[in-house]
Amino acid sequence: MLADSDRLGLVLTNLVTNAIRHTPAGGRVSLRSSAHESGAVRFEVIDTGEGIDAKWFPTLFDRFFRIPGAKPGSGVGLGLYICKEIVEAHGGHIGVESEPGHGSVFWFTLPIAT
Numbered sequence: 001m002l003a004d005s006d007r008l009g010l011v012l013t014n015l016v017t018n019a020i021r022h023t024p025a026g027g028r029v030s031l032r033s034s035a036h037e038s039g040a041v042r043f044e045v046i047d048t049g050e051g052i053d054a055k056w057f058p059t060l061f062d063r064f065f066r067i068p069g070a071k072p073g074s075g076v077g078l079g080l081y082i083c084k085e086i087v088e089a090h091g092g093h094i095g096v097e098s099e100p101g102h103g104s105v106f107w108f109t110l111p112i113a114t
Contacts, residue, residue: 027048094110
């Protein structure tokens with residue numbers, strides 16, 4: 001794939017930092033990547049943290065959005081927005097799969113260069 005490694009490093013750093021922040025001691029954060037049948041590479045940051053209610057998915061990547069009642073010190077709501085902008089600028093997509101109490105999978109795809 002053709003990509004700006006510094007910008008993609010920022011995306012991964014942000015997603016991993018968020019996962020660590022929202023995973024309790026003794027929990028687990030892992031990374032995975034795989035070729036996707038759509039002609040893209042899919043990257044995943046998987047955690048065993050608190051999880052996110054699906055009602056927040058449509059606005060989770062919006063500028064300045066924070067889940068109401070979020071932990072103090074959890075940011076101003078720009079990290080996921082910046083991740084989305086970087087991924088989309090590379091022609092990819094970003095999303096989340098999560099359920100309260102069962103952790104989260106933040107993923108993004110980037111097209112494979114031809």
